[in-house]
Each structure stands twice: as structure tokens, then as C-alpha cells.
Amino acid sequence: MKTQIRICMVGAGRVGKNHSRAISQHIAGGRIVAVVESVAQVRDETAREFGIENQFETLEAALQKVDFDAVVITTPTPTHLPISALAAENKKHIFLEKPMALNLHECDAIMQVTQQNSVLLQLGFMRxxxxxxxxxxxxxxxxxxxxxxxxxxxxxxxxxxxxxxxxxxxxxxxxxxxxxxxxxxxxxxxxxxxxxxxxxxxxxxxxxxxxxxxxxxxxxxxxxxxxxxxxxxxxxxxxxxxxxxxxxxxxxxxxxxxxxxxxxxxxxxxxxxxxxxxxxxxxxxxxxFEWAYINELAHFVECIQNQTTPRATGMDGRWxxxxxxxxxxxxxxxxxxxxxxxxxx
Ligand SMILES: NC(=O)c1ccc[n+]([C@@H]2O[C@H](COP(=O)([O-])OP(=O)(O)OC[C@H]3O[C@@H](n4cnc5c(N)ncnc54)[C@H](O)[C@@H]3O)[C@@H](O)[C@H]2O)c1
CATH class of the missing domain: 3.30.360.10 (Dihydrodipicolinate Reductase; domain 2)
Structure with missing residues (x-):
């Protein structure tokens, strides 16, 4: 049996909840082990609704306390580079929601830090x-x-x-x-x-x-x-x-x-x-797009398990x-x- 991929959700707003539901209900190969969300009430509700054992206000705190393989980033666009960089530097594979970033310099920095740290990067183009x-x-x-x-x-x-x-x-x-x-x-x-x-x-x-x-x-x-x-x-x-x-x-x-x-x-x-x-x-x-969201997250988990390159790449996000x-x-x-x-x- 393939290893179950341990996932930390970063952001628990509209899309964070949508993706937490997709993973917890449909993706046997992945398990959400932590949720990071800056608003305490949203964090609490999400952890309770999807039975997530650990919750943190920041990714830094999650990295210190919990062992995981990947992050699913669903925070607002200006946070995409700093959160992706921190995740990659800590060797976590990255599923990143669109839009990739605010400008092309940030897109390039995200691609560079994921390549340097040999972690996978998949963009949230569920279509x-x-x-x-x-x-x-x-x-x-x-x-x-x-x-x-x-x-x-x-x-x-x-x-x-x-x-x-x-x-x-x-x-x-x-x-x-x-x-x-x-x-x-x-x-x-x-x-x-x-x-x-x-x-x-x-x-x-x-x-x-x-x-x-x-x-x-x-x-x-x-x-x-x-x-x-x-x-x-x-x-x-x-x-x-x-x-x-x-x-x-x-x-x-x-x-x-x-x-x-x-x-x-x-x-x-x-x-x-x-x-x-x-x-x-x-x-x-x-x-x-219910099944498109489930399929894209299942693909991300399979790419980590099989060490293959995800479809919907950083270059797609940059364009x-x-x-x-x-x-x-x-x-x-x-x-x-x-x-x-x-x-x-
Ligand atoms: N793929 C799609 O179809 C689709 C649809 C809608 C939105 N999106 C994208 O998903 C991302 C999130 O959108 P949304 O609509 O869920 O936004 P949202 O505002 O509903 O949720 C964002 C959440 O992130 C939290 N947050 C902000 N900064 C944080 C930080 N540094 N650490 C932890 N949590 C933090 C906020 O408190 C909020 O709960 C955006 O990139 C957006 O463009 C994608």
C-alpha cells in the first residue's frame, strides 16, 4: 500500500473549506493533519467540521509541532510567495491556489524556491x-x-x-x-x-x-x-x-x-x-466543479506518492x-x- 500523504491546510476560508471537504471525504491517499488559519473562529470551525487534530495561527507554528509532507495553500494572493517559500524551505510539497502571485517576480521566486528544494508545485487550475x-x-x-x-x-x-x-x-x-x-x-x-x-x-x-x-x-x-x-x-x-x-x-x-x-x-x-x-x-x-476540485487534489497526492510532476505547473500559473x-x-x-x-x- 502507498504511504498516506500528510497534509497541512493553510487558509480555511471559502476554498480552504472546499478543499478540506474534498480531501477528507474523497481522497484516501491523503490525510489532513493540521490546519493553519489566522482567524481563530474560522480555524476552530474548520478543525471541528473536518476532524482535524491540530490547528495553528501560523505555518511557522505548525512546522514546529507537526510532521507533514505537503501544504495546500488557500490564503489571499499577497501571502502566496512568503507561505510557499517557507513551506519549500522546510521540504513540503505545495498545492497553491490561483492566482499564483501578484506579479511575475513573485511567480519566479516561487518556482525557484520549489526547484531549489526539490519539492513539487501544483497550481489550483481545477478546470x-x-x-x-x-x-x-x-x-x-x-x-x-x-x-x-x-x-x-x-x-x-x-x-x-x-x-x-x-x-x-x-x-x-x-x-x-x-x-x-x-x-x-x-x-x-x-x-x-x-x-x-x-x-x-x-x-x-x-x-x-x-x-x-x-x-x-x-x-x-x-x-x-x-x-x-x-x-x-x-x-x-x-x-x-x-x-x-x-x-x-x-x-x-x-x-x-x-x-x-x-x-x-x-x-x-x-x-x-x-x-x-x-x-x-x-x-x-x-x-x-465539485469533481474537478477532488480530481486535482487526488492528482497532487498521487504525484507526491509516485514522485511525478504535477499537471498545472508554475509556468502555467505565471502565464x-x-x-x-x-x-x-x-x-x-x-x-x-x-x-x-x-x-x-
Ligand atoms: N480554484 C478556484 O476555483 C478558486 C475559487 C475562489 C478562490 N480561489 C483562490 O483561493 C484563494 C483563497 O480564496 P478564498 O475565496 O478562500 O478567500 P477567503 O478570504 O475566503 O479565505 C482566505 C483565508 O485565509 C486566511 N488567511 C489570510 N492570511 C493568512 C495567513 N497568513 N495564514 C493563515 N491564514 C491566512 C483568512 O483569514 C481567510 O480565512 C485565493 O488565492 C483565491 O484566488 C480559487
Whole structure:
């Protein structure tokens, strides 16, 4: 039997709880031995809900008291580098939530410290583990729709992210918080890096939600030119009024592929001819991507057990951050931005 991987959760907010549930209920190869969370009440609730024996306010304290193999980091973006560095220097494998970091220097520092300490690094791009997305990627790579010419990928979410996550200064805003997955999916499915982006944003609901953060937006569209010559469109709406909506369309030289559905089930009900047909919609991201989250964490545990390199790498995380930075610069300066201006390459 393979060794059970001992995991320390760092952060117990929305995603920390989601991942603690996935590991404790579905992943036999991993066991959560500690939770690190700066807010005592959240820490306590999480430890109780998932039967975690040890809880700490800081990763430093956990490292002194408990033996573990890996960390799952789900804290806010500005903490990703210091927490990853401390974990890597103590030889802990790292699962790190998106966005990888605030800028490319931080991304490079994370990749460097994990390589120097020979620990694994997996980014939280769970769409790379969603059964539909995985199948689509396989079919595209197999040439089913020919050379990809154009991609449209959207993430529209119902709930406002926490204040730190919608503020450009602490998270790079919605393009990072909500659309990180679209940056990654676009590059993955198109099989090409980005060359140029042009972004427009709008703010419809900020005032009603009492948000006065500078440059806040709740609607965003990014036009993309890929190095391959292909085109792309990323759309973000958050909060949107109708549910959780993550769909992708790819047009290739031979055909079109659509991934994801708006409706959460195929059941359609009609009880009243004035109301028409009713079909359930996905309400939240944990619901839509439940199995993608479980699969990505199972993959992380298996990579540690088998000493193999995880899919969803630091380089994937870095490219998504580069897209976010270019997209943000574009709307702030009201002009198209070449990725070279961000990457310097
Ligand atoms: N993969 C996805 O689909 C997905 C979805 C939402 C958010 N995220 C990402 O997950 C991360 C967390 O997002 P969230 O929505 O859970 O945020 P959150 O604010 O709900 O939770 C973050 C938690 O981290 C704690 N924390 C902050 N600093 C800490 C520190 N130094 N040590 C320990 N705990 C600390 C906070 O008290 C909070 O409970 C972010 O990187 C976010 O972008 C990913």
C-alpha cells in the first residue's frame, strides 16, 4: 500500500473549506493533519467540521509541532510567495491556489524556491481536471476540430468575492480572481501563448454593493491575439444575477466545440404554461466543479506518492498572471498591450 500523504491546510476560508471537504471525504491517499488559519473562529470551525487534530495561527507554528509532507495553500494572493517559500524551505510539497502571485517576480521566486528544494508545485487550475475540459483538450489535441482559430471563454459568478479579492491592489482584481481560469484555459486549448490583449471594463453594481475601491469593475471583456495567430475573448461578470456560468467555445479550421452547460441538470420541468420550461442552473463554483476540485487534489497526492510532476505547473500559473497584468494595464491605459511589455521576453 502507498504511504498516506500528510497534509497541512493553510487558509480555511471559502476554498480552504472546499478543499478540506474534498480531501477528507474523497481522497484516501491523503490525510489532513493540521490546519493553519489566522482567524481563530474560522480555524476552530474548520478543525471541528473536518476532524482535524491540530490547528495553528501560523505555518511557522505548525512546522514546529507537526510532521507533514505537503501544504495546500488557500490564503489571499499577497501571502502566496512568503507561505510557499517557507513551506519549500522546510521540504513540503505545495498545492497553491490561483492566482499564483501578484506579479511575475513573485511567480519566479516561487518556482525557484520549489526547484531549489526539490519539492513539487501544483497550481489550483481545477478546470484542467474537470472531466469535460479534459476530454475537450484531448479531442482538440487529436485534431478533431482542426487547428484552433478562435476561443471564447467565460466565467460569470453570482457572489462577490471577499474585499481583498476584488481590490486591484491586493489581488489584481476580478481579471485575476474570477478569470484566472479563463487565462489558463485559453492558453491550454489554443496551444499557444498570448501575444496581445485589449480590455474594456464596466461597473454596473459597485455602488449598490457599497464598493468604492479604486478602479473596481464587475464586467470585463478581453480581446486576445495569440502567438499562433488565433483570436480569443475572455468574459467576466461578477456578481451576475443568474448563477454560476463557465462555458467555452472553440472554433477550429474543421469544426466547433462547446464545453460546459448553463443548466446544472438535464431535467426540464413545466408546471405552468405562463412560466414556461424550468431547468436547474449551476448555482456556485463548488457545485459546478465539485469533481474537478477532488480530481486535482487526488492528482497532487498521487504525484507526491509516485514522485511525478504535477499537471498545472508554475509556468502555467505565471502565464495566467502575465495575462492578468497585461489585461489590467490595457484597461487602465485604454490601449492594447503586448505581452512582451509584461514579460520583457
Ligand atoms: N480554484 C478556484 O476555483 C478558486 C475559487 C475562489 C478562490 N480561489 C483562490 O483561493 C484563494 C483563497 O480564496 P478564498 O475565496 O478562500 O478567500 P477567503 O478570504 O475566503 O479565505 C482566505 C483565508 O485565509 C486566511 N488567511 C489570510 N492570511 C493568512 C495567513 N497568513 N495564514 C493563515 N491564514 C491566512 C483568512 O483569514 C481567510 O480565512 C485565493 O488565492 C483565491 O484566488 C480559487
Amino acid at each position: 484542467r481536471f474537470d472531466p469535460e475540459f479534459v476530454e475537450a483538450a484531448k479531442r482538440i489535441a487529436g485534431g478533431e476540430i482542426g487547428q484552433p482559430m478562435m476561443i471564447k471563454t467565460n466565467t460569470h459568478g453570482p457572489g462577490l468575492p471577499p474585499p481583498w479579492a476584488r481590490d486591484l491592489r491586493t489581488s489584481n482584481g476580478m481579471l485575476a480572481e474570477v478569470n484566472s481560469h479563463d487565462w489558463d484555459t485559453a492558453r491550454w486549448f489554443m496551444g499557444s501563448n498570448l501575444e496581445r490583449v485589449y480590455t474594456e471594463v464596466a461597473n454596473f453594481k459597485g455602488a449598490a454593493n457599497n464598493i468604492d475601491t479604486p478602479n473596481f469593475y464587475d464586467n470585463v471583456l478581453v480581446n486576445i491575439k495569440f502567438e499562433s495567430g488565433g483570436l480569443g475573448l475572455i468574459s467576466g461578470v461578477c456578481p451576475c444575477g443568474y448563477g454560476y456560468d463557465a462555458r467555452v467555445e472553440i472554433i477550429g479550421e474543421k469544426g466547433i466545440m462547446q464545453i460546459g452547460e448553463l443548466q446544472g441538470q438535464s431535467i426540464v420541468v413545466c408546471t405552468n404554461r405562463d412560466q414556461g420550461l424550468i431547468s436547474p442552473i449551476f448555482r456556485t463554483w463548488p457545485e459546478r 495566467a498572471v502575465a495575462g492578468v497584468l497585461a489585461g489590467t494595464k490595457s484597461f487602465l491605459e485604454q490601449r492594447p498591450v503586448n505581452l512582451k511589455e509584461i514579460t520583457g521576453e
